[in-house]
Amino acid sequence: MNTYRWNPVLDFARLQEEVTRLLDGTLGVRHTEASGWTPAVDVFEDTEGITFKFDLPEVDPKDVEVRLEDGTLTVRGERKLEREDKKDSYQRVERAYGVFTRSFSLPPTFDAEKVTAESKNGVLRIFVPKRAEAKPKSISVKVN
16 A cells, blocks of 8 residues: 655645746746856946946856846856765755846946956956936036
């Protein structure tokens, strides 16, 4: 006789996967099959432009692609698990690995031709300057 032992944790995980699949289909949220994690990013704007700072520890800059196309800044990359052939010997793996993609819409006031990107100490900094005509102008007042 084959007996089934009820495991609420497994049933909840299946329910969660089903709800996620259902919502992904109806809300238009797309995940790539290899999507593994989402890096944190700070975004701040000043009079000169907008800066994005991505936390990418242990991500090789050659594994990162930055694109600005049709007003959308997209950053794609991958954090690889070192020695994947020995991952069975890990006691615990809590950090996320794999492919990531982050996209941000920019208004047309930013200059796509002068974007800069640099990586230092695990932080990717992208600067998108404002167009000259979009920067604030100081107007002097004449006194008669």
